[in-house]
Amino acid sequence: MSHFSHLFEHWQSTLNWSPSPDQLEQFEKLYELVLEGNSQQNLTRITAPDDFWEKHLWDSLRGVLNYWERENLQVIDIGTGAGFPGLPIAIAKPSWQVTLVDSKQKKVAFVEQTIKDLQLTNAIAEAGRAEDINKISPYKKKYDLAVVRAVGSPDLCASYCLPFLKKNGTAILYRGQWLPEESEQLDIFCEEQGLQVVQQDRFQTPLTMSIRHSVYLSPRSTSISNS
Template identity: 50%
Template sequence: MTNSLPEMAEIWQQTLNWQPTVQQQSQFQRLYEFILEGNRQLNLTRITDPQEFCEKHLWDSLRGIAPQGKFISSFQDSASVIDIGTGAGFPGIPVTITAPNCTITLMDSTRKKITFIETILNSLALTNAKTLVARAEEIGQQPQHRQAYDIALIRAVGTASVCAEYALPLLKRGGLAIIYRGNWTQDETTALKNAANQLGGIIESIEKFTTPLSQSIRHCVYLRKVATTPIQFPRATGVPTQKPL
């Protein structure tokens, strides 16, 4: 079969101190096939080459939850996780496959994408994930979601300050927001510090790393929620992007 994902066992082991089981590898493969199929209708991703998919979607998704090359311990426990703006299911679905004890909510505002993701979850028998069609600004003000999650994942959604405004209201005190980025600048750190401060968060760390196959530079920003987010955040739909904190 031409579209087989590379095994990458050594790379997983060296970079994350982990490697997928046979079942997880087969779930990754089937996820890849679903994405290739779904791409015909939904335009989910430009990344379709098996090596690139492995690196930029699977490895990158899991690198975010493994700062300094070790999985965050709460992913072994029964953490409650939300993937904000999951799109085609990244980083949420690879995390769901890897962390069977966690409950993962895959959220997106596009109903078509969520319907597609539900097909994948059913086919891969991923019972630890649920889906939600919503906008972050709305659920951030809803009692069943506000301060309800241990970890928020957010990749390829707006500027870092906007990501912080989406994620921090959803986290319990002590929770962690993980913001996936490509490039990162000192100016972004300054802007994010200011935003996080208003939202009850602090920058715990910013990790710069290179991807294992193409040696591209990526960053992950870890925000810890240390205080309750003031009630006016998140602001109404569209406002965080138009007027970032």
């Protein structure tokens, strides 16, 4: 049974991209694996198919839309939980290499098993705290994109990302609301750390019209294209 085929038009109209039949099958299987995993541990409260599509699949991909045309990127997903946004990104972009990091061993075990079940050759899961992993050489300054979704204040998220980034890399903070005081905190942090906010992208989700934000940060002297 297909959970998401009725949403096919939405992929195209909002992301200007549609999954192949194989990718659609992987998204379906990911959904089933998360539902199954939920019976063992608390992975997500979002379990209705349309909600899952919008809040986990669509939202994961929307954050990296600016980089969609680029191939062979190295991506790290910090605090991945049940694998978001990293797993949808790995499914949608087979040429990207995605590393999914979480401090909770049980979550990482779930993500590792899911990578195997989905036969994703471009994703690996790593257990540990971002602030420890980002100091060691296989990970430090190795990534084009560091993505982080809802694991604390923006400046904290940025501080996790920064050591992972190549000198022209970008951190992408996935946020729901974006408050003026968060913006101020982040500006202060960026000033101290030699970062710049290159874009704040405010958008609506396609089904529930919820407001979301993606905030893009780079080490100073690099810029982002809006293509």
